[in-house]
Amino acid sequence: MRLRRRRPDEETTYWLSYSDMMAGLLLTFVLIISFTMLHAKIQYDEKETQLLGKEQELIIQTDELKEERATVASQKAILDSQQVKLNAQEEALAKQGEKIALQEKTLREQHELLNEFQTLMDEQQAKLDNIIGVRSELIQALKEEFDNSNLHIAVDEQTGAITFDSSILFDYNKAEVKESGKKFLSEFLPRYVKVLLGDKYKDFVSEILIEGHTDTEGQYIFNLNLSQKRAFSVAEYCLSDDNGFLSDSELKALRGVVAVTGRSYSNPVYGEDGKVDMAASRRVEFLFRLKDEEMIREMIEILSAGQEEAGQ
Numbered sequence: 001m002r003l004r005r006r007r008p009d010e011e012t013t014y015w016l017s018y019s020d021m022m023a024g025l026l027l028t029f030v031l032i033i034s035f036t037m038l039h040a041k042i043q044y045d046e047k048e049t050q051l052l053g054k055e056q057e058l059i060i061q062t063d064e065l066k067e068e069r070a071t072v073a074s075q076k077a078i079l080d081s082q083q084v085k086l087n088a089q090e091e092a093l094a095k096q097g098e099k100i101a102l103q104e105k106t107l108r109e110q111h112e113l114l115n116e117f118q119t120l121m122d123e124q125q126a127k128l129d130n131i132i133g134v135r136s137e138l139i140q141a142l143k144e145e146f147d148n149s150n151l152h153i154a155v156d157e158q159t160g161a162i163t164f165d166s167s168i169l170f171d172y173n174k175a176e177v178k179e180s181g182k183k184f185l186s187e188f189l190p191r192y193v194k195v196l197l198g199d200k201y202k203d204f205v206s207e208i209l210i211e212g213h214t215d216t217e218g219q220y221i222f223n224l225n226l227s228q229k230r231a232f233s234v235a236e237y238c239l240s241d242d243n244g245f246l247s248d249s250e251l252k253a254l255r256g257v258v259a260v261t262g263r264s265y266s267n268p269v270y271g272e273d274g275k276v277d278m279a280a281s282r283r284v285e286f287l288f289r290l291k292d293e294e295m296i297r298e299m300i301e302i303l304s305a306g307q308e309e310a311g312q
Contacts (some may be wrong), residue, residue, distance in 0.1 A: 134204045134290060135160060141195045151188055159287065162192070166213075166230065166282040175229035177237050186245040189238050193246060196288055197253045206291040208258045210235050213285065215278040216265040228262025234284055235260045 139160040146153040146162075153162055169181030177185070196205050212227035212234075237243065239255055246254065269280035 134201065138196065138201055138204075138288070141201075142192070145191050145195050149187075149191070151184070153188065162286045164284045164286075165279070166284060167279070169234065169284060170230055173226070175226055175233055177233045182237060185234065185237060186243070190245050190250075192286065193250050193254055197250065197257075202253065204290050205257055205288055207289040208254065209285075209287045209289065210238075210258065210260050211285045211287065212260075212262045213267060213281060213283050214265050215281040216268055216276050217278065220264050224262050224264035226262070227264050228260070230284060231260045231262055 139155060139157060142155045142160060142162070143157075146155060155162055164184075168184055169177050171178055195201065196208065210231045212229070212231035214223035214227050235258060238246075239251065239258065241251075243251075265281065268276045269283070271277040271280075
């Protein structure tokens, strides 16, 4: 190429240099913007990566939170169950407390009743001791009365019962008192009444019982009827208005306490060989009971039964 010579008078132009400079500046701005965008992109990518990491952490934390919530829910369920059990136990304890309080009240009441019963028993024991003493004295008085008589009467040392062989009073299988029996009773009864219904003991005697007994031969009902008739015949003779051997006051006193019963063969007499003594079983017995004696005997039986149950 040939360079055109510039004329001396031509004007010098700088636009080319300016355009180059502007192009350079523009290129610089483009580079700056590119670097800025690249840097921004890198930061964005880093932020996005961080964000993804945070999201992953959040997911993990969410899962952990769910597990913790599940654990908390499970623990809450256990606590609720334990609370229900605790409430039930508290209710049971409250009921148990009420039951214990009721038992304590019952025990106190029973203790009070026991004290009252013990006091009553002490009183009854004193009466029993007195009755035993009176019975012993009465038996001894009867023995002294009849030991020196010609009636040959034996007084039971334990009960004070006086037994008559029925042959003395009755013919065999009969219920009417025979003459020899009447004579025997007229001698026996005044002495017997004098001891039991005398001033010393009359306030202690509640009953004089005349019992008829038979042997074991024959039917029970027949023997029961016979034993009752015999006991009644003895009582009829002893209590008649014209018996002549008891005063009016003695007769009145005897009528107030006498009772009659027949026992058939329910209480036979046995010999030494263990067999029924038929002759001895046919008998009439005079027995006496003291006031309060039956009640005390029943109380002793109740106490004995209670002690046996307590021992079991």
